[in-house]
Amino acid sequence: MTTIVAGSVSLALDQPFSLDDTLNCGQCFRWQRQSNGSYSGVIGSTAVNIFITNKTLHCQRLSLDSIPLEPLCQEFFDLDTDYKPFQELCRSHPVLSDAVDFAGGIRILRQQPWEALCSFILSQNNNIKRITGLIGRLCEYFGDPILCEDGSVHYTFPPAQRLAVLTPEALAPVRSGFRAKYVIDAAQKTVSGAVALDALRSVPAGEAMDSLMQIKGVGPKVAQCALLFGWHKLDCLPRDVWIKRVMDSVFPDGFPEQVLPIAGVAQQYLFHYVRAHPEICAKPGGSLSD
DNA sequence: ATCCAGGCTACAA
């Protein structure tokens, strides 16, 4: 009996979707741009190559598994969510409107909760380039290899059970510095159930934050990033140094009220926008020396 | 060389 495995799927897109912006805006760290402009990456235990042409998302399976490709991509890239209403809400403020014009092709991926949590623990006081390398090493050293048709090897994100039994010394090759002990604590509390990741799905953001912040090395910013990118809680508003800057200078009273339910989406447009245009945060007449 | 990066902990006042 022959197993038919769909090697690729094509998904029609009914709204803007930029792979470059979505995969390079700091919400994920594991997608690699190929020389032809496509991206390769891992969703769960499936390695894929993706690209967009003619308002169609093409997804090719690289790994040798038979997990149905279409629902996998449909969910991961959040294709069932209509972002137009979110962008209309952002139009209520000129700078958010500019951010939408600049970064409106970003979609909030539906990453696995554990991967998002672990990734953003490692992200603290760190820059995106180094975070990417660090997570790459974590997966290469502690994930499961995914053999691919073309001879390449991808890796799963290491499950919590595997990291929970490690010592900081064992994690040394990852070169995560002081963050190693935080990752181990997160893994242990996840495995023990002290922090029940699955249960957070049905819990309001504030309560979910309190739960995640029991983990050493998880404060408000890491918790909100994890909940936004790993649990798709769109009302979370992570405040990193860039967002703090633009909040202080442009939104001293916070986002417009109507934006708050999707503040995480607005935040992500803004994050991508201000990193490319730091002058937005410049205080009018302010000087660096006072 | 000093500063900074998708911050948090531990401690002081």
Added chain:
DNA sequence: TTGTAGCATGGA
């Protein structure tokens, strides 16, 4: 409660 030194690492 608010404020801040120290933290590991590496690129600018």
